[in-house]
Amino acid sequence: MAEPTDKTRASRRKFLVSAAGLSVTSLAAAGAAARPSFADNSKNLPPNVADWTRTLGEGVGVRAYGNPSKYEKDAIRRTVPWLTATPESSVSFTPLHALDGIITPSGLCFERHHSGIAEVDPADYRLMLHGLVDKPLIFTLDELKRLPRVNKIYFLECAANSGMEWRGAQLNGAQYTHGMVHCVQYTGVPLKLLLEQAGVKSNAKWIMAEGGDAAAMNRSIPLAKAIDDCLVAYRMNGEMLRPEQGYPVRLVVPGWEGNVWVKWLRRLKIGDQPWYTREETSKYTDLLEDGKARQFTFVMDAKSVITSPSPQASVKQKGFNVISGLAWSGRGKISRVDVSLDGGRNWRTARIDGPVFDKACVRFYYEFDWNGEELLLQSRAMDDTGYVQPSKEALRKIRGVNSIYHNNGIQTWALKANGEVENVEVG
Numbered sequence: 344m345a346e347p348t349d350k351t352r353a354s355r356r357k358f359l360v361s362a363a364g365l366s367v368t369s370l371a372a373a374g375a376a377a378r379p380s381f382a383d384n385s386k387n388l389p390p391n392v393a394d395w396t397r398t399l400g401e402g403v404g405v406r407a408y409g410n411p412s413k414y415e416k417d418a419i420r421r422t423v424p425w426l427t428a429t430p431e432s433s434v435s436f437t438p439l440h441a442l443d444g445i446i447t448p449s450g451l452c453f454e455r456h457h458s459g460i461a462e463v464d465p466a467d468y469r470l471m472l473h474g475l476v477d478k479p480l481i482f483t484l485d486e487l488k489r490l491p492r493v494n495k496i497y498f499l500e501c502a503a504n505s506g507m508e509w510r511g512a513q514l515n516g517a518q519y520t521h522g523m524v525h526c527v528q529y530t531g532v533p534l535k536l537l538l539e540q541a542g543v544k545s546n547a548k549w550i551m552a553e554g555g556d557a558a559a560m561n562r563s564i565p566l567a568k569a570i571d572d573c574l575v576a577y578r579m580n581g582e583m584l585r586p587e588q589g590y591p592v593r594l595v596v597p598g599w600e601g602n603v604w605v606k607w608l609r610r611l612k613i614g615d616q617p618w619y620t621r622e623e624t625s626k627y628t629d630l631l632e633d634g635k636a637r638q639f640t641f642v643m644d645a646k647s648v649i650t651s652p653s654p655q656a657s658v659k660q661k662g663f664n665v666i667s668g669l670a671w672s673g674r675g676k677i678s679r680v681d682v683s684l685d686g687g688r689n690w691r692t693a694r695i696d697g698p699v700f701d702k703a704c705v706r707f708y709y710e711f712d713w714n715g716e717e718l719l720l721q722s723r724a725m726d727d728t729g730y731v732q733p734s735k736e737a738l739r740k741i742r743g744v745n746s747i748y749h750n751n752g753i754q755t756w757a758l759k760a761n762g763e764v765e766n767v768e769v770g
């Protein structure tokens with residue numbers, strides 16, 4: 344179904360020919376369009392010697408901890424003030440439109456806190472493990488660091504990601520519609536090792552994870568998942584966890600909704616049934632049309648989004664352009680991503696580039712030649728269980744529109760003739 348048709352093959356050929364035939368002038372024009380500041384500052388352009396070549400640069404060590412270039416001001420977290428009542432119980436969004444590859448830079452990972460960022464002193468950090476165990480244990484941070492550790496790349500998606508889009512297109516930007524996701528490398532101890540040390544009783548079935556923040560946010564997780572692949576993580580992208588992400592220790596629950604990834608982790612209690620905490624009763628349940636609610640809907644189904652072009656990343660010129668996006672699945676590996684230019688009527692297989700890890704983001708591309716016509720851009724992810732990301736229409740048929748959570752429907756961006764992009768719905 345998604346094999347290229349003769350028509351798309353032909354246009355791919357045409358694209359290759361025209362890309363190879365780009366002249367020096369058209370490359371310069373493309374550069375000027377992409378970097379307007381150069382045009383204002385023509386004394387820095389070839390054949391002149393640029394200002395930055397005429398003077399010595401700043402010395403080493405001045406930037407004890409490096410920051411991005413001052414020209415990269417667009418790549419920042421953003422909030423939607425009307426979404427939440429207070430900054431302490433709020434969310435900021437990952438600038439997906441400004442990023443590439445699969446790893447989210449630590450400082451750009453979206454943040455979701457219920458009671459602000461806990462400032463935990465690592466010297467006073469303790470992790471309690473108790474309940475239905477032979478030997479209750481308390482670990483210091485140093486003790487956790489002395490245990491065998493693993494490195495894993497996983498996505499984390501808040502169950503409320505795209506939650507504002509259930510009733511129709513709302514927020515204009517991939518950052519806002521899909522930016523409650525990040526993907527980083529974690530270093531930590533398999534939770535299984537801690538459980539083995541404590542000795543889990545035979546009637547144990549659930550584990551409760553509790554945070555050390557003012558919300559003491561807590562969730563019940565089936566013990567089977569805890570033993571399977573959960574991590575007690577203390578590093579992300581090589582360095583210690585950022586305070587926003589739960590410094591010094593957070594729970595990593597691969598492929599499952601972000602809410603169960605408890606930050607500032609202080610306690611793990613083993614039990615024989617769930618605790619029915621606030622976060623799994625009044626929140627994080629999915630109210631269906633018939634008044635029933637789905638509960639413990641942990642897994643994040645396969646999802647994808649075109650990050651560029653998107654409302655915050657318009658198309659600068661006709662001709663050679665690259666569609667780029669992210670796909671992820673909480674059930675396993677992404678096996679394929681398709682892209683449509685016509686609102687889902689025809690699909691072409693996108694090119695996945697970079698590593699494809701289990702329960703991690705993958706990066707896809709689709710190169711195309713834009714003649715200036717209006718397009719309806721979509722992407723559709725598939726995972727190795729055979730699951731195919733549904734249309735929003737199909738999703739609403741089974742879930743209704745009462746829920747906030749687990750909206751993994753296909754996103755549509757309308758590319759206008761002037762290159763601007765808008766969040767729309769088709770069908």
Ligand code: MTE
Nearest residue numbers: 453454455456457501554560601602605606
């Ligand atoms: N853990 C604690 N202790 N307190 C919180 O408020 N928020 C949860 C989860 N863990 C939260 C928490 C929610 S709803 C999400 S989506 C993720 O953390 C967000 O993780 P991040 O801030 O690293 O993006």
Ligand code: CO
Nearest residue numbers: 501502601602
């Ligand atoms: Co969340």
